[in-house]
Amino acid sequence: MADLFENEAPAPSSTAPAEPREDAPLADRLRPRTLSEVVGQEHLTGPEGSIGRMVAAGRLSSMILWGPPGTGKTTIARLLADSVGMRYAAVSAVFSGVADLKKAFAEAETAAKAGQKTLLFVDEIHRFNRAQQDGFLPFVERGTVTLVGATTENPSFALNAALLSRAQVLILERLGHEALGELLTRAEELERPLPLTDDARAALIASADGDGRFLLNQAETLYNAGLDQPLDPAGLGSFLQRRVAVYDKDRDGHYNLISALHKAVRGSDPDAALYYLARMLTAGEEPRYLARRLVRMAVEDIGMADPAALTQCIAARDAYEFLGSPEGELALVQACIYLATAPKSNAAYMAQKAAWRSAKETGSLTPPKNILNAPTKLMKNIGYGEGYSYDHSAEDAFSGDNYWPDEMEPQGFYQPTGRGFEKRVAERMEFWAARRKGRD
Template sequence: MADLFSDDPLQAPAANAPREDAPLADRLRPRDLGEVIGQDHLTGAEGAIGRMVAAGKLSSMILWGPPGTGKTTIARLLADAVGMRFESVSAVFSGVADLKKAFAAADKAAQAGQRTLLFVDEIHRFNRAQQDGFLPFVERGTVTLVGATTENPSFALNAALLSRAQVLILQRLDHAALSELLDRAEGLEGPLPLTEDAHDALVASADGDGRFLLNQAETLYNAKIENPLDPAALGGFLQRRVAVYDKDREGHYNLISALHKAVRGSDPQAALYYLARMLTAGEEPRFLSRRLVRMAVEDIGLADPQALVQCMAAKDAYEFLGSPEGELALVQACLYLASAPKSNAAYKAMKSSFRSAKETGSLMPPQNILNAPTKLMKEIGYGKGYSYDHDADEGFSGDNYWPEEMEPQTYYTPVDRGFEREVNKRLDYWDKLRRERGAG
């Protein structure tokens, strides 16, 4: 990869070269920002990091991205590039005492004219109070904070801390970036014992994680394999990579959002893909069955009343069969929803009627439709003049059922799709009768 910068600050060598027996990932760790792979949108001349380094001044930042994309490496190289002292803590292993020690050392260095870059790995693992502890030191410039996180900062970090730091998003390494990383490994260690197809399969298995890819390559080198492996043999030799998916974290919500929107968008192929992503990653099938029910009533409703029936049947089938057989029922329900006619008329009707109910408070229904179980209630007019619809022509009285202080409202407007087309015809017919009988 060609160097992205030619200025001297970016080409400053890393302070500590790795030992010859260090892991492959350490030996291939970039020595300057120009060697960082796959993050040109940040480290390039027009990127946020490139501009800060060119100016020789860093602002506090949060590096947010998947595992193995270079967050720790970039933080170390940033300190070297602008001549700052590097201090590192991990939220997994460090506590309040470690933070106090780091801040004290930064204070002492500042008195000697040395600026400190404080790198906090897994910063989202610090609780809210610990995160607040960074604020005074960041505000007075004792440290320039560089936090690394795999979690969405909007959920994982305090708003006060986010307001003082720029969030920079690292991208998962694409096929080209991972291939380049593997080329560097082969340039250092020699060709991997793989066929061309197996080479591509190895890159694909990394799922955007450069560190994982290099660890797999090192395993192959250490095995001293004589004959090149094809994709099938490679799959049997190396462990299968499990997709990054935390069931209570952002990946969970991203995929369920994608599934819901693919169903709503009537794309059964994409919907099935996201359903498969979640199931193969270990998502709880009962959670998915609940979400499918939600989709049936929110996005299909009476356009196809069978959608809800299908989803409830799929839930029962899964409970009866268990996994993995029962997952086929969830697949069937998902495909039914995605291919069904869509309507959110019932969902919109619910929202508008709930809003109206809150706004109108305790208005009484008209007396003629009130129940009158006691003599007193009958005497004061409850139920008087009620028209029993089954006794009326066509089973429809056309009575007014709204409170006297309230004009009739329209909450539910069926779409002209699926079964709701028929519902629309019924409503139009009753409106016609109501107008005729009202006029009479």
């Protein structure tokens, strides 16, 4: 590939980022100049962090920066190149194709011949398909480029295993209130105090939902408005829009929240369960999907401890279908609260797994003849149904017969707990076990 582009001049190497124009957006004018100025990611950029250690050693390895939007992935990549004196090149998976990648690799090889190493930053790397991702491998292995990819998607699902094995995954955290407050302070030092009351300032930080770039864009809107009087929280809410929550229905945010909802229900925390249910519904999740998941929770985590839980969830589904949104969502809320406050048992779930496993292991064993129907004379002659005890005719409607194949010992798949309705079930099972033992 280098031969195809050997006459290409390498892109100019990056040293310190160029000074932004005076009319550049506020976020660009406040972009950090050194890694020490990056806020909220000290666990990576600090002296004990992975990035801090690599910079101190003067050697970078390929890495994937995984984190929400507006947390500094692009900034860190550019500053990394400057920190160790590498040439900086960047492509975006949104706007670049195979030709752009070939050109970037060819320029990196030309630069390498001149003794200059290249840091190749690939924004939205998860948007490249599997074949394109595989195209990075030989250049990373040969050291032609040090790859720094940025993604908002879970690398475990979005990136090839081969690529992940050659790069560290570094997780950037959403910016907390302290880090976002520091960004606003820097903006005010560069411009002027924001026209906000203290409570409105706190509300502005909360509205950013951890996204530093969004926060600075909101601050710039306030500066440009030329307000005469400071806004209170109500005034701010009327003037600005909240950031739309990060939530992709078919991606990582979706699975994280449904996992959190399920575990909050299992952990009997109705308030946390309602919070995650609200997070998903307000972000636009399909209510029918949530109804299905609530049904699953009812049978997996409540089960026989409260059999009415399943009935509640089916009724909530039907109520939603009858009422529609938003009125029908209250039925889902009621089902969620019911599940979270119900006694818990996964005995039925564990029994299913054990029974399925046993069925696969034992194959095609025939049930004992005494419990087989005998609709024909031949079947009767070979013993089908012979000696069957009709339980309703026995004392306590319990015969204690054996119902297991002759080649198989009786199994104990279902082990009820002592919680809720299952406590009564457990008592009945103990009674029956004692009767069987007496009969034996």
